[in-house]
Amino acid sequence: MPRAGRTRGKLRWSNLYSFSCLRPNVLDSESGHPLHGPGFSRVVHCNQPRLHRKKPLNYPSNYISTTKYNVITFLPKAIFEQFRRVANVYFLLAAILSLTPVAPFSAVSMIAPLAFVVGLSMAKEALEDWRRFIQDMKVNSRKVSIHKGNGEFGYKTWQKIRVGDVVKVEKDQFFPADLLLLSSSYDDGICYVETMNLDGETNLKVKRSLEVTFPLDEAGDFMDFTGTIRCEDPNPDLYTFVGNFEYERQIFALDPTQILLRDSKLRNTAYVYGVVIYTGHDSKVMQNSTKSPSKRSRVEKKMDYIIYILFTLLVLISSISSIGFAVRIKYDMPKWWYMQPENTTNLYDPKRPALSGIFHLVTALILYGYLIPISLYVSIEVVKVLQAMFINHDIQMYDEESGKPAQARTSNLNEELGQVDTILSDKTGTLTCNQMDFLKCSIAGVPYGMGSSEVELAAAKLMAMDLHGQKLEISDSPIQNKSGHDMRENDPRVSEIEMADVTPKVEKALKQKIKGFNFEDDRLMNGNWSKAPNADVILLFLRILALCHTAIPEPNEETGGFNYEAESPDEGAFLVSAREFGFEFCKRTQSSVVIRERHTSSGHPIEREFKILNLLEFSSKRKRMSVIVQDESGQILLLCKGADSIILERLSKHGRVYEEETIRHLNEYGEAGLRTLVLAYRKIEESEYSVWNDEFLKAKTTIGPEREALLERVADLMEKDLILVGATAVEDKLQKGVPECIDKLAQAGLKLWVLTGDKLETAINIGFACSLLRQGMKQILITTTNTDANKGMKENILLQITNASQMIKLEKDPHAAFALIIDGKTLSYALEDDLKLKFLGLAVDCASVICCRVSPKQKADVTKLVKQGTGKTTLAIGDGANDVGMIQAADIGVGISGVEGMQAVMASDFSIAQFRFLERLLVVHGHWCYKRIAQMICYFFYKNIAFGLTLFYFEAYTGFSGQSVYDDWYMLLFNVILTSLPVISLGAFEQDVSSEVCLQFPALYQQGPKNLFFDWYRIFGWMANGLYTSLIVFFLNINILNVEAFRAEGQTADMASAGTTMFTCIVWAVNCQIALIMSHFTWIQHLFVWGSIVTWYIFLFLYGLSSPIFSGNAYRILIEALAPSPMYWIVTLLVTIICIIPYLTHISFQRSFNPLDHHIIQEIKYYKKDVEDHHMWTRESSKARQETKIGFTVRVEAKIRQLRGKLHKRYSNT
Secondary structure (H helix, E strand, C coil), X not given: CCHHHHCHXXXXXXXXXXXXXXXXXXXXXXXXXXXXXXXCCEEEEECCHHHHHCCCCCCCCCCCCCCCCCCCCHHHHHHHHHCCCHHHHHHHHHHHHCCCCCCCCCHHHHHHHHHHHHHHHHXXXXXXXXHHHHHXXXXXXXXXXXXXXXXXXXXXXXXXXXXXXXXXXXXXXXXXXXXXXXXECCCCCEEEEECHHHHCCCCEEEXXXXXXXXXXXXXXXXXXXXXEEEECCCCCCCCCCCEEEEECCEEEEECHHHEECXXXXXXXXXXXXXXXEECHHHCHHHHCCCCCXXXXXXXXXXXXXXXXXXXXXXXHHHHHXXXXXXXXXXXXXXXXXXXXXXXXXXXXXXXXXXXXXXXXXXXXXXXXXXXXXXXXXHHHHHHHHHXXXXXXXXXXXXXXXXXXXXXXXXXXXXXXXXHEEEEEECCECXXXXXXXXXXEXXXXXXXXXXXXXXXXXXXXXXXXXXXXXXXXXXXXXXXXXXXXXXXXXXXXXXXXXXXXXXCCCCCCCCCCCECCECCCCCCCHHHXXXXXXXHXXXXXXXXXXXXXXXXXXXXXXXXXXXXXXXXXXXXXXXXXXHHHCCEEEEEECCCEEEEEECCCCCCCCEEEEEEEEEEECCCCCCCEEEEEEECCCCCEEEEEEECHHHHHHHECHHHCCCHHHHHHHHHHHHHCCCEEEEEEEEEECHHHHHHHHHHHXXXXXXCXXXXXXXXXXXXXXXXXXXXXXXXXXXXXXXXXXXXXXXXXXXXCCCEEEEECCCCHHHHHHHHXXXXXXXXXXXXXXXXXXXCCCHHHHHHHHHHHHHHHHHHHHHCCCCCCCEEEEEXXXXXXXXXXXXXHHHHHHHHHHCCEEEEECCCHHHHHHHHHHHHHHHCCEEEEEECCHHHHHHHHHCCEEEEECCCXXXXXXXXXXXXXXXXXXXXXXXXXXHHHHHHHHHHHHHHHHHHHHHHHHHHHHHHHHCCCCCCCCCCHXXXXXXXXXXXXXHHHHHXXXXXXXXXXXHHHCHHHHHHCCCCCCCCHHHHHHXXXXXXXXXXXHHHHHHHHHHHCCCCCCCCCCCHHHHHHHHHHHHHHHHHHHHHHHCCCCCHHHHHHHHHHHHHHHHHHHHHHHCCHHHHHHHCCHHHHHHCCCHHHHHHHHHHHHHHHHHHHHHHHHHHHHCCCHHHHHHHHHHCCHHHHCHHXXXXXXXXXXXXXXXXXXXXXXXXXXXXXXXXXXXXXXX
């Protein structure tokens, strides 16, 4: 194989990089890590995969499975899941009892519904797990090049990879397992890795192989390659690795810079060779995953307690019935000669009344089973499927760009969407779209860039609406001077302040044409900057953009320009911006960078070559990057960019000319949600550089733990006495509508936590961009230092948490807001048992929480802590494989079907294409689903108690005989046909308010988290209503029909007529009741409610016309007995009215004296006040939001308070 793959300008990055990947050139056979004791038993024989299939090693294959079931476990596990429902256990017992001779109904009528409900739910579980299996197979079937032997490579599927295999991974491919990097297409074993799937970071990581394996860069080199790796056992820590590599009779220490993790991607590198260390579920990404959990909504869990109550009631009345039956059998049966007491069965044996009572208990338990209706679960399943269909087909949640709709992947948790208290969100790919745009800059104290960030545009739009609606409330409370005149009128200064502080400079953002460049200011474009008075500073600023980086230019044949392969999107945006300003980075060699400058007066581009002497790269600890260059004149310059907190403290006394203006601009950029970096430089004398470089080379070649500290110290010697040039402001492009969505969710009373693998500065910048952070918000930063001992660290963290909690309690400013920011290392201690509750208490007291540098497992642990510690509903949302654990740990998991693959979606309960759709999913569908399910369940228990208790009353009335007052067909049709469709229409179509009103009045959402419609007060209220209805229906009918003439000939009603009349009253009462509950009627609701009543009469008519053998006592009952009798119609009307009076009274009193939010909105809409009095509607909608401390609405309110303060201060001095 030719070595053409190792071109890339023959770059040896190890000569440039100083911190992240450099290894000492000197090899020491004693430099290996001491690996002893438990946790370090892993032995890998390189290029000998067969050795690992035998004992004692016997490592797992690379096959992965994220399914909940398999072929063997599906039946037992799925059945167990179904019978976790208390009601299903009862129905199973009832079905078994129905097989006995004493059952009042046939066994089929009890077994068939149970089999249908359980079978339907199991089929749904199987379908969802099948989707996970298909996704797993797609991953397991990916192919990668593996060494087959004799120096030959061939493609195999991922699932066939074994520990010890040598694999070749090519550019833009995912790593199939955890690998030890052996060599790459670069001469010195460098490669770039994107770990977005693991930690969410878009910055490329630099990995470097051991120098001893550099030569292994061709397939033939692996013919005789062998070696042994001894390392730590599989564990979930993404950022650590300890091991030794035994090769050619030497031992080399291994660390994380040589490890390539599964599901990370090879970038900017043609190929790498690596040997497999961990496979399948031993890999770090799979160690971070959790098993697919079984989730049940809070409403469903509460239903179990209701079932307990009803079951207790059922046993109670069945016991009363059986005791009464036993007493009658013992004392009265001998007197009933016509029952032949001397020749009877065990059920009627007066000699053994206790046994008769026990048999009757079984009969009663089945007879009164209507109190716990299995049809409830059938109806709920149907309703949830319909609700899921509405979510799937909501055009407002359809993303046109990707063509992906929202998808309810499970319908079990629909109502849980309406009860969310805390949202835990990933950052990269969820809130942001992994794109950086150069938007603004400050050079020599002068701001450039007229464009507005998305946050500015959204906030300015809201502020303009607020000013239009409220007139800054100045119209309501005019500012007056000492003479009492309104100083606001005709005063241009007010409008001047409004324009300066409120109105966006650009009303409408222009359509972006160049990726990474969204800058609008002619003063810097087309060489116009050369005419500025500070042109020399601008020239230096633009050269720093073009020179201070580690990117590689790749020629683009289509455009004739260059594409830049940069370590981070920021660098890419800077290079694109430099090119647009006339400074095109076009070539990099081992020791130089070439810039093509197009700003000269001649108009022709000039290529300038700058020698790269040293590169001090960026790290999260250093927070800065520097490059030392020598220009064509021989002048040596240090060019530096970094965080303002780091650079400003390193300025010289003479380098602070523009400091005050630049700091002001940095604050403005931060308020606009932009990521900022400060640019500075210094001139270096050649003699000074020579002395420093000698020190630097010594530090680079130092062996031992002090090497990094030495490098830091030597770098600090050079990165000082800087001269400030300016600052950049880059917009980390949020996904469309993210600020507005977060603002609406905050107004709905939801809390938002951001859990990201990104570094601290990036997370904070995104916090500002999303309005989770804002200027004036007090940031609580919980951190640790490497020097602390383990015990000292915990004590330090506890002290920080205690002090922060005390500070929040002592805060008296009502507008004060706190933000908690914590990194992954500190979080690992904060999540320990003795600290986690204190940490959670602090986090709950803060307006926003940002956790950075967290591993996937930590994301899941934080989610579990919030869920279990607060006892409230949590929702996790993410788009990558690193979010799977968090999504599965939360009560509700939402996956974003973005660009990071489908792992998050496959593990989720709901999927959406963009974060902004979460607003509608929760505030609209969540609110509707919760309210629909809650009302539906309460109503279901009401109607079944009303119906079931009449059976008990009649049995007691007839001496506990076990006699049913209703025909068997009546009881069968009650739940199946006559009352099923109205309750389904309530659960599927009910809307207390429209979707537009839900979004206008986000505080309505709090009805779910507060559980207003499914608390015990409301549940017992509906049960009491059912009890009242049953009493009215039974006793009014019995007392009226018992003594009054029913037919024209003067006969009273027989049992068939009385039972049918009672049943008619129940059908009317429960259907009229559901009509009163409904707020939103369409033709479907009218058809189902009134159609059910009509259906009852049609059935009664047709049933009566059938043969007497079939219809029995109901033969021609409607035509001959009921319809001609005025008493039948009078009783039906009277009982129905009396039954609904309590609900009418309650709802009338509530709407008049203690209305809920939606009652007020309904009345406003009914009387069309929203159209006739728009000012009132705007005022009410502005009130209808929960008090919150995050979101751009709060940011605007803070701005308006600041504006009022300026006005009052100005006029008080007038």
